Amino acid sequence: MNVLLDNLDVYIRGFGGTLGLFVVAAIGSLLLGTLIAGMRVSPVPVLRGFGTAYVTILRNTPLTLVLFFFAFAYPRLDLVDLSFFTLASIGLTLYTAAFVCEVVRSGINTVPVGQAEASRALGFTFTQILGQVVLPQAMRATVPPMTNVQIALLKNTTIAAGFAVFNAGGIYQTLSERGYNVLVGLLWVALFFVILVAPLTWMQRSLDARWGVSR
């Protein structure tokens, strides 16, 4: 208990960093992932090809390597100077977007063909069909897997601690420097993650119960 109370500042700063990364990357990955899913189902072959390539590459690369690129390789290109927090957010967003894309795409596949055919018969354009008929229905089917992706993102933010972004993953280092028991300190971190994940799982279940059965 002392480890927690004496170092409350570290814990607050650490989990603040984790939540900051999570919120930025969650919003970013939902937007980018949906955009890429749109590309992957679009009638334009080039965009489809790009979407497929993007998903294949990102899904088969370890997140650690993605962050490695942004932390060590990006500065070599002498582009815009960005903080490690920004770079880690970009890395997490790009990586998670590939998984979001797949979730959205499989959600689109669950929408009955008749829905789109009916909208086409009514003269809807591709964008209208996607935005007003298919995606709203697909979103319902995607609630459980999408929550899983975002929970994974929340846990993945800890990896950014290995690349100079202070967050929950880096708490142990400060504790170690201050001479506290690292094991107890880390178990507290683990417990907080269980507490953080629980409401997300709960939300997933209740949303799924409300929306999932409607078809």
Add this chain to the structure above:
Amino acid sequence: MSSVLYDVPGPVARARNRILGVVGVAAIGTVIGLVLYRFYATGQFAPRMWEWITYIEIQYRILEALWNTVRAFAVAAVLSVVFGALFAAGRLSDHSWLRVPSTAIVEFFRAVPLLILIFILYFGLDQGIGIQISAFWAVVLGLMLYNGSVLAEVFRAGINAVPRGQSEAAYALGMRKTRVMSSVLLPQGVRSMLPTILSQLVVVLKDTALGFLILYEELLLVARQLGSQGQLGSPILQVALVIAVIYIGLCLILSGISRLVEKRLTRGPVAPKTTDTGQVGGAGVL
């Protein structure tokens, strides 16, 4: 390709798609071109930056690192499957003294980030109670606890997805609980779950890269070491690119195998379709 979302394009749509295609190529090309230009402008294409590939010792070092990655993956994969099977059996048990702790353990390890688990095993045990384990075992055991828990859920879903009539029929034939599980439910459950299990192994393979953060001598760590060597021209970008290609290649081989297995399985007779698979499989993304 005919799709849910659009008809076979007519002349107007084809023209529009071509324009969209050109715009898309231009946009993507600009980004890639910019990156390549920065590569060029900062001298990343200079021959000296790529020379390291030709050194035999460095090739050996990368091979050794590759071996370390594959070794950690193989041991962790086997242990995860065993762990998953044991705890799935625990969660499905009729005895609450077995079911409740199994559930708690599985839920706990699924909620804790893998990196934190590895830190607990590597730094926590050492500085907390003085048990020092090697970086290799910290990575492997961490992967086992995390992916084993995910797999336990996959197994459980697979067994629950076997039609009820199967176990009822087996009980009616006079089989005991163990026999029903081992000769009726497990063979059918594993069959429907095999693709999910195999794709979870891709996650195991990717996660071995976390060993980098506790200085386990795997691909990423070697990349960092090679990339910071001044006498090679600090080719971190180049090394990282080569390592990325290796990782992507390994993962594609693994997912290729899982697709092959899936194809063979769906070709045969009864492969109980589960609605749960995708969901549980998704829990393992990392």
